[in-house]
Each structure stands twice: as C-alpha cells, then as structure tokens.
Amino acid sequence: xxxxxxxxxxxxxxxxxxxxxxxxxxxxxxxxxxxxxxxxxxxxxxxxxxxxxxxxxxxxxxxxxxxxxxxxxxxxxxxxxxxxxxxxxxxxxxxxxxxxxxxxxxxxxxxxxxxxxxxxxxxxxxxxxxxxxxxxxxxxxxxxxxxxxxxxxxxxxxxxxxxxxxxxxxxxxxxxxxxxxxxxxxxxxxxxxxxxxxxxxxxxxxxxxxxxxxxxxxxxxxxxxxxxxxxxxxxxxxxxxxxxxxxxxxxxxxxxxxxxxxxxxxxxxxxxxxxxxxxxxxxxxxxxxxxxxxxxxxxxxxxxxxxxxxxxxxxxxxxxxxxxxxxxxxxxxxxxxxxxxxxxxxxxxxxxxxxxxxxxxxxxxxxxxxxxxxxxxxxxxxxxxxxxxxxxxxxxxxxxxxxxxxxxxxxxxxxxxxxxxxxxxxxxxxxxxxxxxxxxxxxxxxxxxxxxxxxxxxxxxxxxxxxxxxxx
Amino acid sequence: xxxxxxxxxxxxxxxxxxxxxxxxxxxxxxxxxxxxxxxxxxxxxxxxxxxxxxxxxxxxxxxxxxxxxxxxxxxxxxxxxxxxxxxxxxxxxxxxxxxxxxxxxxxxxxxxxxxxxxxxxxxxxxxxxxxxxxxxxxxxxxxxxxxxxxxxxxxxxxxxxxxxxxxxxxxxxxxxxxxxxxxxxxxxxxxxxxxxxxxxxxxxxxxxxxxxxxxxxxxxxxxxxxxxxxxxxxxxxxxxxxxxxxxxxxxxxxxxxxxxxxxxxxxxxxxxxxxxxxxxxxxxxxxxxxxxxxxxxxxxxxxxxxxxxxxxxxxxxxxxxxxxxxxxxxxxxxxxxxxxxxxxxxxxxxxxxxxxxxxxxxxxxxxxxxxxxxxxxxxxxxxxxxxxxxxxxxxxxxxxxxxxxxxxxxxxxxxxxxxxxxxxxxxxxxxxxxxxxxxxxxxxxxxxxxxxxxxxxxxxxxxxxx
Numbered sequence: 001x002x003x004x005x006x007x008x009x010x011x012x013x014x015x016x017x018x019x020x021x022x023x024x025x026x027x028x029x030x031x032x033x034x035x036x037x038x039x040x041x042x043x044x045x046x047x048x049x050x051x052x053x054x055x056x057x058x059x060x061x062x063x064x065x066x067x068x069x070x071x072x073x074x075x076x077x078x079x080x081x082x083x084x085x086x087x088x089x090x091x092x093x094x095x096x097x098x099x100x101x102x103x104x105x106x107x108x109x110x111x112x113x114x115x116x117x118x119x120x121x122x123x124x125x126x127x128x129x130x131x132x133x134x135x136x137x138x139x140x141x142x143x144x145x146x147x148x149x150x151x152x153x154x155x156x157x158x159x160x161x162x163x164x165x166x167x168x169x170x171x172x173x174x175x176x177x178x179x180x181x182x183x184x185x186x187x188x189x190x191x192x193x194x195x196x197x198x199x200x201x202x203x204x205x206x207x208x209x210x211x212x213x214x215x216x217x218x219x220x221x222x223x224x225x226x227x228x229x230x231x232x233x234x235x236x237x238x239x240x241x242x243x244x245x246x247x248x249x250x251x252x253x254x255x256x257x258x259x260x261x262x263x264x265x266x267x268x269x270x271x272x273x274x275x276x277x278x279x280x281x282x283x284x285x286x287x288x289x290x291x292x293x294x295x296x297x298x299x300x301x302x303x304x305x306x307x308x309x310x311x312x313x314x315x316x317x318x319x320x321x322x323x324x325x326x327x328x329x330x331x332x333x334x335x336x337x338x339x340x341x342x343x344x345x346x347x348x349x350x351x352x353x354x355x356x357x358x359x360x361x362x363x364x365x366x367x368x369x370x371x372x373x374x375x376x377x378x379x380x381x382x383x384x385x386x387x388x389x390x391x392x393x394x395x396x397x398x399x400x401x402x403x404x405x406x407x408x409x410x411x412x413x414x415x416x417x418x419x420x421x422x423x424x425x426x427x428x429x430x431x432x433x434x435x436x437x438x439x440x441x442x443x444x445x446x447x448x449x450x451x452x453x454x455x456x457x458x459x460x461x462x463x464x465x466x467x468x469x470x471x472x
Numbered sequence: 473x474x475x476x477x478x479x480x481x482x483x484x485x486x487x488x489x490x491x492x493x494x495x496x497x498x499x500x501x502x503x504x505x506x507x508x509x510x511x512x513x514x515x516x517x518x519x520x521x522x523x524x525x526x527x528x529x530x531x532x533x534x535x536x537x538x539x540x541x542x543x544x545x546x547x548x549x550x551x552x553x554x555x556x557x558x559x560x561x562x563x564x565x566x567x568x569x570x571x572x573x574x575x576x577x578x579x580x581x582x583x584x585x586x587x588x589x590x591x592x593x594x595x596x597x598x599x600x601x602x603x604x605x606x607x608x609x610x611x612x613x614x615x616x617x618x619x620x621x622x623x624x625x626x627x628x629x630x631x632x633x634x635x636x637x638x639x640x641x642x643x644x645x646x647x648x649x650x651x652x653x654x655x656x657x658x659x660x661x662x663x664x665x666x667x668x669x670x671x672x673x674x675x676x677x678x679x680x681x682x683x684x685x686x687x688x689x690x691x692x693x694x695x696x697x698x699x700x701x702x703x704x705x706x707x708x709x710x711x712x713x714x715x716x717x718x719x720x721x722x723x724x725x726x727x728x729x730x731x732x733x734x735x736x737x738x739x740x741x742x743x744x745x746x747x748x749x750x751x752x753x754x755x756x757x758x759x760x761x762x763x764x765x766x767x768x769x770x771x772x773x774x775x776x777x778x779x780x781x782x783x784x785x786x787x788x789x790x791x792x793x794x795x796x797x798x799x800x801x802x803x804x805x806x807x808x809x810x811x812x813x814x815x816x817x818x819x820x821x822x823x824x825x826x827x828x829x830x831x832x833x834x835x836x837x838x839x840x841x842x843x844x845x846x847x848x849x850x851x852x853x854x855x856x857x858x859x860x861x862x863x864x865x866x867x868x869x870x871x872x873x874x875x876x877x878x879x880x881x882x883x884x885x886x887x888x889x890x891x892x893x894x895x896x897x898x899x900x901x902x903x904x905x906x907x908x909x910x911x912x913x914x915x916x917x918x919x920x921x922x923x924x925x926x927x928x929x930x931x932x933x934x935x936x937x938x
Binding site: 039043057058061081098103115118120127238243246259265276278347352379414 | 531535577582583585587595599601603605606607608612613616621622629633720723724728731734740742743745746751754758762769770796823827828831835841845848855858
C-alpha cells in the first residue's frame with residue numbers, strides 16, 4: 001500500500017472524528033444496531049419459548065388421550081409448530097408473514113395459521129427493529145452521510161486543487177478515501193458479529209452460517225461507501241452528491257423491494273385460496289369416501305385385496321376391511337395433497353426466483369435473500385417445514401389406520417377402542433431445518449458482488465477524471 | 473401560521489412570479505412528476521389488488537350456486553339432515569369497501585372468502601390466505617405507502633434548501649433589501665412547492681378515486697389526512713431550513729428526523745407492542761377448541777346436551793340419545809366445543825384490539841403511524857374490519873345452525889327443496905369507527921410544526937446567518 005494513500009485515509013478519518021454530525025450519526029447507528037440486537041434477541045426468545053410451550057402442550061394433549069378408536073384419533077389429530085432457529089434474532093425474514101402452527105388430521109391438509117402479520121395492527125408496515133433492518137435499511141444512509149462530501153466538499157473548499165498541486169494523483173486520493181470509508185463500513189460488522197455470537201449461543205452450525213452473513217453484509221456496506229465516494233467525486237457539489245445518493249437509497253432500498261413482487265405476481269399468478277381448495281376438493285372427490293367401506297370407488301382395490309388373500313368376501317378377510325379402505329383412501333388423498341402442495345410450492349419458488357432476477361437491479365433483494373437463507377428464516381425453510389409436517393401427518397394417519405386394520409374387528413367396528421399406550425408409542429414431530437440451498441443462493445451472491453465491483457471498477461476512472469479536472 | 477395567512481398587498485403578483493420560478497427549475501418539475509407518477513402507480517396497484525379480490529368473490533359466488541344444487545342432488549334424496557349438514561360448505565365473503573384500494577395490503581393477509589361447515593366454527597375461522605410471504609415481506613406498494621413514506625422525502629427535497637440556496641448563491645442580502653420581504657417571503661416561497669406537490673398527488677388521487685366510484689366524503693377525508701400529514705413535514709422542513717445552516721447540513725438533519733420518525737421509532741413501537749401483547753392466544757384457542765370438541769366423544773351424552781342447552785334451551789325436551797351415535801348429539805357436541813372456548817376467543821379478540829389500541833396510541837405521537845392508522849381505518853382495512861367480518865361469519869354460522877336444528881332434533885327429512893331455503897349470507901361494508909383522537913393528533917402535529925416553522929422563519933438573518 002503506497003503511503004500517500006494511507007496518509008489520505010488517516011486524514012479522512014481524523015476529519016470525520018472531528019465532525020460532530022458524523023460522530024453523532026455513527027454513534028446513533030451503532031447504538032441502534034446494539035439496541036435492535038438486544039430487542040430482537042428478546043423477541044425471538046419470547047417467540048421460541050412460546051412455540052416450544054405450545055408444542056409441549058400439543059404433545060401433552062396427544063398423550064393424554066384415553067383409549068379411543070384409532071379413527072377418532074385420526075380426527076383428533078395433532079398440532080406441530082415450526083421451530084425458530086437461533087439466527088432468527090438477527091434476521092426474522094418471513095417469520096412474521098407465515099403461520100407457524102399446523103393442525104395435522106386425516107383426510108385434510110390444513111394451512112399454517114396464526115401468522116403474526118394477520119394479528120398485527122398497522123405497525124406491521126413499519127417492521128421490527130432487528131440487526132438485519134438496521135444494516136439493510138439504515139446503515140447505507142449513515143455511510144452516505146459520512147461520505148457524500150468526501151471529495152466534493154474538498155472541491156468546494158479548494159483543498160482538492162491544493163492536493164493536486166502537491167502532486168497527489170486522483171487515484172491515490174480516491175483510494176485513500178475508499179480505505180477510510182470502507183473501514184468505517186466494515187467496522188459496522190463488529191456489532192453484527194457480536195449479535196451473531198449472542199444469538200448462536202455456541203451452536204456450531206448457527207455460528208458458521210452466522211459467520212457467512214459477515215461477508216454478505218460487508219459487501220453491501222462497502223458498496224454503499226464506495227458508491228458514495230464515487231458520487232462525491234463525479235458530481236460538482238456536495239449537495240448534488242447527497243441528493244443523488246438519497247435518491248438511490250429511496251429507489252434501491254425503499255421502492256424496488258416493493259415493486260419487484262408486482263413482477264413476480266404478474267409472471268406467476270397464484271389462484272385464489274378458494275380456487276385452490278376447490279381444485280383439491282375435485283381431485284379428492286375422485287378418490288371416493290374412505291369412511292364408507294362400500295364406496296364403489298374402492299371396487300378395484302377390493303378385488304385386489306380379495307385376490308391377494310384368496311377369499312371371495314371381505315367378511316372372510318383376516319383383517320378389518322373398513323380399516324383397509326381408510327388406509328387406501330388416505331394413500332390416494334395423500335397423493336392429491338402432495339401434488340397440489342408441490343405445485344403451490346413450485347409456484348412460490350418461481351416467484352422468489354423472479355425476485356432473484358430483480359436482485360441484479362436491486363441489490364437490497366440480493367442481500368435479503370442471502371441473509372434470510374443464512375438465518376434459516378426464508379421461504380425454502382418454511383416450505384421444508386410444511387413438507388415435513390405433511391410427511392408426519394401421513395405417517396401418523398397411516399400408523400393409526402394400521403391399528404384400525406389389525407386391532408379393530410369388523411363387527412361393530414366403531415364401538416371398539418384400542419389402548420392409549422399406542423398413542424404414547426407414536427413418534428413426536430421433530431423437524432431439523434435444512435441448511436441453505438447453496439446453489440440457489442448463487443444468483444443473489446453474484447448480484448451483490450456485481451454491485452460491489454461496479455463502484456470499485458469505476459473509482460479509478462473517476463480518479464482519472466479528477467486529474468483531468470485539475471489540469472483544466 | 474400567521475405569516476402564512478397574512479396577505480401582502482401585491483401577493484397575487486408575487487405568487488405568480490414564484491410559481492413561474494418554481495416551474496422553471498428542472499429539479500422541482502422532476503420531483504413533481506415523480507410524485508404524480510408514484511401516486512398513479514400506487515393507485516393502479518391498489519385498484520388491481522382490490523379487483524383481484526372482487527373477482528375471487530364473484531367467482532366464488534358463481535360457483536356456490538352450482539355447488540349447492542349439486543349438494544341438493546347428492547344429499548336431498550336420502551334426506552339426512554345430518555349428512556347434509558356435515559358435508560355442505562357455506563360461502564361467506566368480505567367485500568372490499570369502496571376505498572379499500574388506498575390501503576389494501578392488510579386485507580390481503582386475511583381471507584376475502586371463507587367457506588364454513590356446520591361443525592365447530594372456531595376450527596374454521598382462522599384459515600390463512602396463501603400469500604407468498606416473500607412477496608408480502610416488504611409491504612404493498614399502495615397509496616398509503618406512497619403518501620406515508622415517499623411523499624415526505626420528496627417534500628424534504630423541495631424545501632430543505634429554501635433559505636440556504638439563496639445564501640449559497642449570494643442572493644440573500646439582495647432578497648432582504650427588496651420591499652415587501654420578511655417572513656412572508658419565505659412563507660410564499662414554501663407555499664408554492666408545497667401546494668404544487670399536494671396538487672401533483674391529490675389531483676391524480678381525486679381523479680382516480682372518483683373515477684373508481686369512491687364516495688366523495690371518504691375521498692376528501694383521505695385527501696385531508698394526507699394534506700395534514702404533509703403539512704407536518706413541511707413545517708419540520710421549514711423550521712430546519714430557517715436554522716441558517718448549509719443545504720447539505722439541512723438535508724442531513726431532516727433525513728435524520730425522517731429516519732427517526734418513519735423507521736426507528738415506529739419499529740421500536742412495534743417491538744414494544746409485540747412484546748407487551750403476545751398474540752399466542754390464537755394457537756391456545758385452536759388447541760383448546762380441538763380438545764373440547766374431541767372430549768365430547770368420551771363424555772356422557774347427557775353432559776354434552778346439558779352444556780349445549782345452556783345456549784339452546786329451546787331443545788330442552790328433546791329425547792335423550794341412547795345409541796352410540798345421533799346427528800343431533802354430534803352437532804350439539806360440535807357447538808359445545810365452541811362454547812367451551814368462549815373465554816379463549818374473547819382473550820384472542822381483546823389481544824388484537826389491544827394491539828390496535830396501542831398502535832393508535834403510538835400514532836398520537838408519531839404522525840407516520842397516525843396517518844397509516846387513519847387511512848386503514850377510513851378505508852376499512854384495519855383490525856376492526858377483520859374482526860367485524862369474523863363476527864359476520866359467526867352470525868351466519870349461527871343462522872345456519874338454527875335453520876338446521878329443527879331438522880336434526882325433530883328428525884325431519886332434509887330434502888332438495890330445503891337446500892333452497894338455507895339462509896343466505898349477507899355481507900356488509902366494513903365498519904368505520906370515528907378516529908377523532910387520531911385526527912386531532914395529526915392536526916396538532918401539523919399545527920405545531922407550522923408554528924415552529926413560522927417562528928424560525930421570522931428569525932432568518934438576511935445578513936448571511938452564521
């Protein structure tokens with residue numbers, strides 16, 4: 001590193017440290033970052049505790065069931081809750097917008113209900129104070145505020161010409177400024193790292209994913225600092241640089257993330273809930289009524305079962321025919337549910353991919369994608385929970401149907417019960433959230449990198465322009 | 473305020489001159505064009521969202537008639553009121569109000585159409601809409617968003633250098649030496665861009681709203697709320713502009729205030745409200761309801777009827793059920809399950825209302841929160857509207873139960889003709905509760921900011937400030 005660059009960087013930092021406004025803004029941002037981390041940790045702890053308590057209550061209700069007919073238990077069902085990962089405190093992602101509880105029962109696939117968003121007042125629209133919010137939305141403003149005058153103000157004061165007269169090339173000047181402001185930007189990662197340490201609480205996987213947030217946020221913050229210096233070097237007055245940068249902040253941070261979803265919806269329109277429900281119902285109607293052992297839809301199945309056992313009448317079967325119909329019905333219904341669920345999830349992912357495409361123009365979306373994925377609070381994480389819940393539902397119902405087949409006699413079927421020890425023996429819901437889908441994150445990482453390289457590549461050009469400006 | 477209201481003798485001439493000056497500036501014209509474009513875009517988006525909801529309702533209602541006749545054909549012949557009641561879905565819908573396009577975002581998160589069966593209502597009332605959470609995450613680009621979040625920024629861009637640009641251009645002394653100047657000059661200079669911005673936003677809004685058939689009173693109310701809110705920001709901007717600092721310093725200070733009032737403090741308020749009123753009651757309610765309904769299978773049937781009859785004594789002399797199953801017992805059990813969780817339902821509702829009340833309280837202090845609350849309330853997309861729809865669904869569910877009970881308890885056949893007599897659902901426009909407190913808070917905030925601006929402008933030092 002040439003020493004003039006270092007000298008300029010040192011001088012810039014000294015100037016910043018003497019500006020009351022700069023110190024106040026930086027101090028406020030740091031304070032906000034720490035306060036948001038503490039508030040977010042507290043809220044996440046409360047939410048995680050509440051989910052754990054509700055999951056325990058659901059399991060208690062399950063195990064407290066008396067002796068029952070297994071089909072009654074199929075309708076009793078169970079509730080499962082999406083566990084909240086430790087890094088949700090750093091970036092809650094879509095957490096507030098998804099239901100985290102699912103009711104699992106036979107013959108039906110329910111929606112995840114009780115999303116915070118539906119239970120919130122208009123304050124929902126203002127978001128929550130989280131480290132992700134501070135770093136994604138507010139920190140760029142701080143960096144702009146610190147750097148918009150870095151070159152333009154020197155030009156207005158006439159010190160720029162003085163530096164040129166001393167033979168400092170424009171490139172060196174800009175490199176020095178970039179070093180100073182880039183250092184400030186990266187310093188904001190320290191409180192983030194601290195918050196990640198606190199949130200991960202010694203969980204190695206969370207710690208590793210949290211550590212990967214640092215380069216993502218680092219690239220974002222650095223890009224803003226470099227962009228601000230670039231604007232300051234290219235525009236004649238500090239005021240112009242400030243207004244241009246604020247305009248960029250409005251467009252890139254405030255407006256673009258709200259416009260991109262319009263494109264996603266236009267490209268991949270979703271049917272209304274009722275239309276989706278009716279489509280499922282139409283497919284279920286083709287399955288037949290698994291409550292009715294005489295439903296003609298199960299005629300071929302009956303012929304197959306009778307042939308297997310070498311008997312001519314269901315009365316002669318060694319197992320309960322009603323239970324078999326229930327089981328076969330659930331198998332066919334389960335296929336319907338999975339097919340519709342897969343289609344809906346694929347559409348949601350296609351919409352998310354449109355946002356990834358928009359991220360090349362709006363890097364805030366790229367950072368958001370990376371941050372949510374690393375925090376485990378993104379769409380794929382929720383979809384994985386919904387799929388795991390469906391698998392659990394299917395396994396639970398079929399295990400109960402198996403009890404119906406083998407433990408319940410056909411005569412006077414519904415009046416019989418099986419012992420409660422059977423419920424106790426069934427496995428509880430355990431969902432290990434999958435890690436991020438790394439290849440799917442490449443577009444977002446690429447977009448973020450592009451926006452970091454863009455100002456980096458333009459800075460030398462701006463330096464040459466400063467040289468020409470001085471000669472003119 | 474007085475300085476804004478005091479007319480100077482040749483005021484009209486000055487205004488015309490200011491107007492010409494303002495429109496000649498390319499930056500001002502760009503900001504105004506941007507404001508009008510953002511307004512129109514947000515209104516178009518809001519109207520499209522509402523149209524989508526209305527289409528979903530229309531489709532559902534079209535389909536329901538066919539569905540009911542198919543159900544009548546399927547179950548009417550056998551005449552079992554129990555089977556018909558168990559299997560048939562009944563349609564309810566929540567039509568968007570005529571102004572919903574102003575702030576449709578919150579509506580989208582909850583069902584526009586909800587089908588219910590005669591079974592326990594509390595297991596059916598809280599179905600969620602399949603909104604892709606990634607698309608909903610940033611919030612909707614609706615007029616409420618543009619007015620609350622973007623217009624203040626445009627206003628700050630127009631007003632922050634009102635005084636400083638004259639000083640920086642070396643014209644301040646000259647201006648001060650002209651006759652008829654003083655605070656009135658700055659008031660007129662500020663009034664022009666503020667008026668132009670209001671016109672660039674409110675004229676498209678009025679035109680689109682009236683074209684869309686929205687009621688004039690409500691439209692004017694929304695325009696007034698936006699005007700008051702922008703007056704607050706104008707006052708703030710002028711007070712800072714008059715401090716005598718440079719343009720960049722003013723812009724930074726105003727931006728700091730913007731971040732504080734629009735991003736930091738509302739988010740902090742949101743965290744406090746979420747912390748103070750956790751809404752886990754919804755899940756608790758679902759768990760309790762499921763438990764109550766299913767316990768019914770293991771309870772003696774007399775006990776279930778005893779509970780049911782507390783609300784429906786008209787069936788007190790129904791003969792007891794001795795067999796394993798009877799539909800009247802089944803439906804009595806379903807309703808007893810709902811009755812058992814009345815306490816949880818009340819707790820859940822009051823938690824939602826408490827959250828809204830606390831948000832309103834924040835709105836008294838924070839104009840951005842206040843104007844959002846005002847707008848959502850005025851157009852019927854707030855928590856009140858959500859709860860009112862739930863009440864309406866509940867009322868319809870009750871009407872359906874009361875219609876079905878005579879068939880079940882008197883064991884009358886339920887024929888295809890009876891399907892035609894099933895009570896029809898009657899939707900209602902969303903309720904609009906007066907929001908005097910929020911209006912007063914907005915007006916006071918605007919007044920205070922404008923008074924502060926007037927006081928500060930009177931002290932502008934023409935000799936060049938600091």
